[in-house]
Amino acid sequence: MIVSESNVTDPPIATKSSRRPLHKRIIQVLRRSHLYFGLFLFPWAILYGVTGFLFNHPTVFSDQPTKSFGRDALVGTPLDGLPTATEQAAQVVALLNEKKQPTTPFRLVGEAKYSREFAFATVKAEGQTVSVLVDVKNGQGTVRSAPLEAPKPELPAAPFAIGQAAKENPGGRIRDNEPSNTETLKLDFPLLNRVKVAIPSILIATGFPSGDITAISVPDLTFPLEADGQIWTATYTSAGILSGRPTDSVEKPEPSVRRFLTDLHLSHGYSGEPNARWFWAIIVDAMAYVMCFWGLTGLLMWWQIKATRKLGAVVLALSAVASVALGMGMYVATVG
Numbered sequence: 001m002i003v004s005e006s007n008v009t010d011p012p013i014a015t016k017s018s019r020r021p022l023h024k025r026i027i028q029v030l031r032r033s034h035l036y037f038g039l040f041l042f043p044w045a046i047l048y049g050v051t052g053f054l055f056n057h058p059t060v061f062s063d064q065p066t067k068s069f070g071r072d073a074l075v076g077t078p079l080d081g082l083p084t085a086t087e088q089a090a091q092v093v094a095l096l097n098e099k100k101q102p103t104t105p106f107r108l109v110g111e112a113k114y115s116r117e118f119a120f121a122t123v124k125a126e127g128q129t130v131s132v133l134v135d136v137k138n139g140q141g142t143v144r145s146a147p148l149e150a151p152k153p154e155l156p157a158a159p160f161a162i163g164q165a166a167k168e169n170p171g172g173r174i175r176d177n178e179p180s181n182t183e184t185l186k187l188d189f190p191l192l193n194r195v196k197v198a199i200p201s202i203l204i205a206t207g208f209p210s211g212d213i214t215a216i217s218v219p220d221l222t223f224p225l226e227a228d229g230q231i232w233t234a235t236y237t238s239a240g241i242l243s244g245r246p247t248d249s250v251e252k253p254e255p256s257v258r259r260f261l262t263d264l265h266l267s268h269g270y271s272g273e274p275n276a277r278w279f280w281a282i283i284v285d286a287m288a289y290v291m292c293f294w295g296l297t298g299l300l301m302w303w304q305i306k307a308t309r310k311l312g313a314v315v316l317a318l319s320a321v322a323s324v325a326l327g328m329g330m331y332v333a334t335v336g
Helices: 022-040 042-056 085-100 164-168 191-206 257-266 276-304 306-335
Strands: 066-069 118-125 128-135 140-147 221-227 230-236 242-246
Touching: 022 042, 022 276, 042 257, 042 276, 276 306
Parallel strands: none
Antiparallel strands: 066 140, 118 128, 128 140, 221 230, 230 242
């Protein structure tokens, strides 16, 4: 029997990916995910790195004239050769024994420490505010200056203001429980009352015990209001107090690249609507996830390379010891 080429079907050729074992295909997916997540979030990784550095080094890229000083700036001053905290505590105990004359003298039974690391002073001179920060332990610090704030002009009382406190402080913030000596503008069911009535139901729904409500704080209501042809920024509190200030008098902080970057670093939490801050919160969650993902997949990829297992294990052990020791040290320094 003659078989023609047209009657013969070639056996299926196994592709490289189909021949690869399942665990290797999983590793490949993790490697690619590790890579592409890193590429997508690269700008945010750089941002967090740079802004973290700015927090740690306040004199770098400062938006105010700043200079650092060392021990040489303190030579000849009472801060030159400052006694340690323990030495000063010993002096305090000695004076205490001299004054009280106890039967059993008081004694220092451990090392002393300052409640904080820095002494701080503010000097007003030549139209500027100069801030001096001194490290009381190491005898060094920083000096920073900023222009003096111009005296705030007295704002006119809004023609629609209601409530004595609002008239005396037309641009100020009034607390909801602040009494008013005159009439107020009361809504039938203000936000304060709505929150007060809803709290017991919220506690029941979330499984927490209910009790007497001791304090409630609700946001004020602000809105633009036209009066006598002028636009005002009106503020209404749940206490029924209505105040306002001219819209063009509302102060805005001067723009600063450093402040903007550090604010980005600290920005977190989802807003009530899908705006830029809401999407930024998604990136914060993504960075949290990917940093954990990078660490775990990095461990997995390290384990795949047999030649690096022993040295990598030593590095991981050292890392665990260092992180635990540093964490305990920071806990003691922070909590005491």
